[in-house]
Amino acid sequence: GENVEQHPSTLSVQEGDSAVIKCTYSDSASNYFPWYKQELGKGPQLIIDIRSNVGEKKDQRIAVTLNKTAKHFSLHITETQPEDSAVYFCAASIGGGADGLTFGKGTHLIIQP
Amino acid sequence: ETGVTQTPRHLVMGMTNKKSLKCEQHLGHNAMYWYKQSAKKPLELMFVYSLEERVENNSVPSRFSPECPNSSHLFLHLHTLQPEDSALYLCASSQRGGPDPKKFGPGTRLTVL
Numbered sequence: 001g002e003n004v005e006q007h008p009s010t011l012s013v014q015e016g017d018s019a020v021i022k023c024t025y026s027d028s029a030s031n032y033f034p035w036y037k038q039e040l041g042k043g044p045q046l047i048i049d050i051r052s053n054v055g056e057k058k059d060q061r062i063a064v065t066l067n068k069t070a071k072h073f074s075l076h077i078t079e080t081q082p083e084d085s086a087v088y089f090c091a092a093s094i095g096g097g098a099d100g101l102t103f104g105k106g107t108h109l110i111i112q113p
Numbered sequence: 114e115t116g117v118t119q120t121p122r123h124l125v126m127g128m129t130n131k132k133s134l135k136c137e138q139h140l141g142h143n144a145m146y147w148y149k150q151s152a153k154k155p156l157e158l159m160f161v162y163s164l165e166e167r168v169e170n171n172s173v174p175s176r177f178s179p180e181c182p183n184s185s186h187l188f189l190h191l192h193t194l195q196p197e198d199s200a201l202y203l204c205a206s207s208q209r210g211g212p213d214p215k216k217f218g219p220g221t222r223l224t225v226l
Contacts, residue, residue, distance in 0.1 A: 004155070034214050043117070043203050043217030044156075089156065101215065103156040 002027040004092050006104025014112050019080055021107045023090035024072040030092040033066060033073045034101070038087045047088075048075070077109075085111045116140040117218035119204050125224045128194060134221045136187040136204030142216070144209035145187040147179060150201040150220070162187060163209045194225045 003026040013019045025033075031052035036044035050057045050064045050073065057064050063076040073092075077084055087108050091101040117138045126132050138145065147159040161169035162181040176198075178190040187204055201222050205215040 009153075036217075041219070043119075043205075043219045045217065046214045049214060101158075105153060105155050 002030060002092055002094070002100075002102040004090060004102050004104045006090050006107060008107060009105065010108045010110070012110040012112055013080055015080055015082060017080055019077045019084070019109055021075045021088055021090070021109070022072060023074070023092075023104050024070075025092040025102075026071070027092070027094065028068075028071065029094045032093045033064070034091050035064060035075050036089045036091065036103075038089065038106075040086075044089055080109075080111050082111050082113060085109060117204060117206055117216050119202075119218040119221050121221060122219065123222045123224075125226065126191070126194065127226050128196075130194075131190070131192040133191065134189040134202055134204075134223075136189075136218055138185055138187075138204075138206040138216070138218075140206055140216060142206035142208050143184050144207050145181060145184070146205040146207075146215065147177075147187070147189050148203040148205060148217075150203055156203070160189075191223075194223075196225050199223055199225045 006023045011019055034049035035047050037047045038044040048059050048062050048064050050066050052068055055066055061078045066073040087106045089106045090104040093101045120135045144163045146161050149157045149159055158171050159173045160179040165181050176193050180188040201220040203220045204218040207215045
Protein backbone atom coordinates (compact mmCIF):
# COMPACT_ATOMS: atom_id res chain seq x y z
CA GLY A 1 0.00 0.00 0.00
CA GLU A 2 0.86 3.67 -0.10
CA ASN A 3 3.27 5.10 2.46
CA VAL A 4 3.60 8.85 3.04
CA GLU A 5 6.54 10.32 4.93
CA GLN A 6 6.38 13.94 6.15
CA HIS A 7 9.19 16.18 7.41
CA PRO A 8 9.90 17.97 9.63
CA SER A 9 7.69 16.97 12.55
CA THR A 10 8.11 20.44 14.07
CA LEU A 11 9.03 23.68 12.30
CA SER A 12 9.57 27.02 13.99
CA VAL A 13 9.95 30.16 11.85
CA GLN A 14 9.98 33.89 12.48
CA GLU A 15 6.87 35.80 11.53
CA GLY A 16 7.25 37.06 7.99
CA ASP A 17 9.65 34.30 6.92
CA SER A 18 8.76 31.38 4.66
CA ALA A 19 7.98 27.82 5.76
CA VAL A 20 8.44 24.65 3.71
CA ILE A 21 7.05 21.22 4.59
CA LYS A 22 8.02 18.18 2.53
CA CYS A 23 6.38 14.83 1.86
CA THR A 24 7.39 11.75 -0.05
CA TYR A 25 5.15 8.94 -1.22
CA SER A 26 5.84 5.38 -2.29
CA ASP A 27 3.16 4.44 -4.83
CA SER A 28 3.86 5.89 -8.26
CA ALA A 29 0.16 5.43 -9.12
CA SER A 30 -0.84 8.15 -6.61
CA ASN A 31 -2.17 11.18 -8.42
CA TYR A 32 -3.99 13.35 -5.89
CA PHE A 33 -2.14 15.24 -3.13
CA PRO A 34 -4.09 17.42 -0.67
CA TRP A 35 -2.77 19.42 2.27
CA TYR A 36 -4.78 19.90 5.44
CA LYS A 37 -4.40 22.42 8.26
CA GLN A 38 -5.54 21.49 11.75
CA GLU A 39 -5.88 24.18 14.38
CA LEU A 40 -6.16 23.41 18.06
CA GLY A 41 -9.55 21.93 18.93
CA LYS A 42 -10.65 21.60 15.32
CA GLY A 43 -10.68 18.94 12.63
CA PRO A 44 -8.34 19.09 9.62
CA GLN A 45 -9.39 21.52 6.88
CA LEU A 46 -8.27 21.36 3.27
CA ILE A 47 -6.07 24.34 2.34
CA ILE A 48 -4.75 23.35 -1.08
CA ASP A 49 -4.46 20.29 -3.30
CA ILE A 50 -2.68 19.29 -6.46
CA ARG A 51 -3.24 16.63 -9.06
CA SER A 52 -0.53 14.88 -11.00
CA ASN A 53 -1.16 16.67 -14.26
CA VAL A 54 0.35 19.89 -12.85
CA GLY A 55 3.68 20.64 -11.18
CA GLU A 56 2.76 23.66 -9.08
CA LYS A 57 -0.31 25.38 -7.72
CA LYS A 58 -0.63 28.68 -5.85
CA ASP A 59 -3.29 30.26 -3.72
CA GLN A 60 -2.21 33.63 -2.30
CA ARG A 61 0.55 32.90 0.26
CA ILE A 62 0.31 29.13 -0.12
CA ALA A 63 1.82 27.03 -2.88
CA VAL A 64 2.31 23.32 -3.47
CA THR A 65 4.89 21.75 -5.79
CA LEU A 66 4.90 18.20 -7.09
CA ASN A 67 7.79 16.18 -8.49
CA LYS A 68 6.35 12.93 -9.79
CA THR A 69 9.71 11.55 -10.87
CA ALA A 70 11.11 11.88 -7.37
CA LYS A 71 7.74 11.12 -5.75
CA HIS A 72 7.74 14.11 -3.47
CA PHE A 73 5.59 17.17 -2.95
CA SER A 74 5.99 20.24 -0.78
CA LEU A 75 3.93 22.95 0.86
CA HIS A 76 5.30 26.49 0.80
CA ILE A 77 3.91 29.27 2.97
CA THR A 78 5.30 32.76 2.39
CA GLU A 79 5.10 35.83 4.64
CA THR A 80 4.03 33.69 7.58
CA GLN A 81 1.59 35.12 10.09
CA PRO A 82 0.66 34.04 13.65
CA GLU A 83 -2.58 32.49 12.38
CA ASP A 84 -0.52 30.08 10.28
CA SER A 85 0.48 28.28 13.49
CA ALA A 86 -1.16 24.83 13.30
CA VAL A 87 -0.47 21.20 12.43
CA TYR A 88 -0.24 20.54 8.69
CA PHE A 89 -0.88 17.14 7.11
CA CYS A 90 -0.04 15.97 3.63
CA ALA A 91 -1.85 13.06 1.99
CA ALA A 92 -1.81 11.04 -1.18
CA SER A 93 -4.33 8.90 -3.01
CA ILE A 94 -4.79 6.91 -6.20
CA GLY A 95 -7.63 7.64 -8.56
CA GLY A 96 -7.60 11.41 -8.44
CA GLY A 97 -10.29 11.64 -5.83
CA ALA A 98 -10.66 11.82 -2.08
CA ASP A 99 -11.02 8.07 -1.60
CA GLY A 100 -8.27 6.07 0.01
CA LEU A 101 -6.22 8.99 1.30
CA THR A 102 -2.99 8.03 3.10
CA PHE A 103 -1.84 10.75 5.48
CA GLY A 104 1.57 11.83 6.72
CA LYS A 105 2.21 12.16 10.45
CA GLY A 106 1.88 15.93 10.45
CA THR A 107 4.10 18.97 10.95
CA HIS A 108 3.59 21.31 13.87
CA LEU A 109 4.30 24.79 12.48
CA ILE A 110 5.09 27.45 15.06
CA ILE A 111 5.26 31.09 14.01
CA GLN A 112 7.47 33.09 16.37
CA PRO A 113 6.43 36.75 16.80
CA GLU B 114 -18.55 25.96 10.03
CA THR B 115 -17.47 22.97 7.95
CA GLY B 116 -20.90 21.37 7.53
CA VAL B 117 -19.86 18.31 9.55
CA THR B 118 -20.81 18.31 13.22
CA GLN B 119 -19.81 15.87 15.94
CA THR B 120 -21.16 15.29 19.45
CA PRO B 121 -20.03 15.13 22.11
CA ARG B 122 -16.86 17.18 21.72
CA HIS B 123 -15.31 15.62 24.81
CA LEU B 124 -16.01 12.26 26.45
CA VAL B 125 -14.50 10.55 29.46
CA MET B 126 -15.49 6.96 30.06
CA GLY B 127 -14.49 3.95 32.11
CA MET B 128 -13.48 0.68 30.51
CA THR B 129 -16.82 -0.95 31.32
CA ASN B 130 -19.00 1.88 29.99
CA LYS B 131 -20.97 1.95 26.75
CA LYS B 132 -21.17 5.23 24.87
CA SER B 133 -21.84 6.46 21.35
CA LEU B 134 -20.30 9.17 19.20
CA LYS B 135 -22.50 10.98 16.71
CA CYS B 136 -21.69 12.66 13.41
CA GLU B 137 -23.96 14.62 11.12
CA GLN B 138 -23.24 16.19 7.73
CA HIS B 139 -25.30 18.78 5.87
CA LEU B 140 -23.34 18.78 2.61
CA GLY B 141 -25.32 16.27 0.58
CA HIS B 142 -22.37 13.87 0.54
CA ASN B 143 -22.92 10.14 0.04
CA ALA B 144 -19.92 8.78 1.93
CA MET B 145 -18.96 9.11 5.58
CA TYR B 146 -15.83 8.06 7.46
CA TRP B 147 -14.48 7.51 10.95
CA TYR B 148 -10.82 8.29 11.62
CA LYS B 149 -8.73 7.88 14.76
CA GLN B 150 -6.11 10.53 15.49
CA SER B 151 -3.46 9.65 18.07
CA ALA B 152 -0.48 11.76 19.06
CA LYS B 153 2.45 11.54 16.62
CA LYS B 154 0.70 9.05 14.35
CA PRO B 155 -0.88 9.45 10.93
CA LEU B 156 -4.63 9.67 10.74
CA GLU B 157 -5.97 6.12 10.82
CA LEU B 158 -9.01 5.29 8.73
CA MET B 159 -11.40 3.09 10.74
CA PHE B 160 -14.59 2.78 8.73
CA VAL B 161 -16.03 3.92 5.42
CA TYR B 162 -19.72 4.03 4.56
CA SER B 163 -20.89 4.68 1.03
CA LEU B 164 -24.61 5.07 0.40
CA GLU B 165 -25.18 3.79 3.95
CA GLU B 166 -23.34 0.51 3.31
CA ARG B 167 -20.03 -0.27 4.98
CA VAL B 168 -17.41 -0.66 2.29
CA GLU B 169 -14.20 -0.71 4.27
CA ASN B 170 -13.21 -1.86 7.76
CA ASN B 171 -9.54 -1.56 8.43
CA SER B 172 -9.21 -4.35 10.99
CA VAL B 173 -10.70 -2.29 13.78
CA PRO B 174 -11.37 -4.13 17.07
CA SER B 175 -14.96 -5.20 17.61
CA ARG B 176 -15.26 -2.94 20.66
CA PHE B 177 -15.85 -0.20 18.04
CA SER B 178 -19.15 -0.66 16.23
CA PRO B 179 -20.25 1.79 13.51
CA GLU B 180 -23.78 2.51 12.41
CA CYS B 181 -24.98 4.56 9.45
CA PRO B 182 -28.79 4.84 9.45
CA ASN B 183 -28.85 7.30 6.51
CA SER B 184 -26.45 9.30 4.37
CA SER B 185 -26.44 12.25 6.78
CA HIS B 186 -25.78 10.47 10.09
CA LEU B 187 -23.01 8.26 11.37
CA PHE B 188 -22.50 6.74 14.80
CA LEU B 189 -19.62 5.01 16.52
CA HIS B 190 -20.75 2.78 19.39
CA LEU B 191 -18.11 2.12 22.03
CA HIS B 192 -17.97 -0.64 24.65
CA THR B 193 -15.32 -2.15 26.90
CA LEU B 194 -12.65 0.20 25.59
CA GLN B 195 -9.00 0.20 26.64
CA PRO B 196 -6.90 3.18 27.79
CA GLU B 197 -4.96 3.01 24.49
CA ASP B 198 -8.20 3.84 22.69
CA SER B 199 -7.96 7.37 24.07
CA ALA B 200 -7.64 9.64 21.03
CA LEU B 201 -9.41 12.22 18.90
CA TYR B 202 -12.09 10.55 16.77
CA LEU B 203 -12.80 12.42 13.57
CA CYS B 204 -15.76 12.05 11.28
CA ALA B 205 -15.51 13.08 7.62
CA SER B 206 -17.73 13.08 4.57
CA SER B 207 -17.24 13.27 0.81
CA GLN B 208 -18.89 12.63 -2.50
CA ARG B 209 -17.48 9.18 -3.20
CA GLY B 210 -15.74 8.94 -6.55
CA GLY B 211 -15.95 12.67 -7.10
CA PRO B 212 -13.27 15.36 -7.02
CA ASP B 213 -14.40 16.91 -3.76
CA PRO B 214 -12.03 16.29 -0.87
CA LYS B 215 -13.12 15.04 2.47
CA LYS B 216 -14.65 17.52 4.91
CA PHE B 217 -13.77 16.81 8.50
CA GLY B 218 -15.74 17.47 11.62
CA PRO B 219 -14.16 18.97 14.76
CA GLY B 220 -13.71 15.59 16.42
CA THR B 221 -14.58 13.99 19.75
CA ARG B 222 -11.76 13.93 22.29
CA LEU B 223 -12.13 10.54 24.02
CA THR B 224 -10.40 9.63 27.25
CA VAL B 225 -10.68 6.08 28.57
CA LEU B 226 -9.85 5.69 32.24
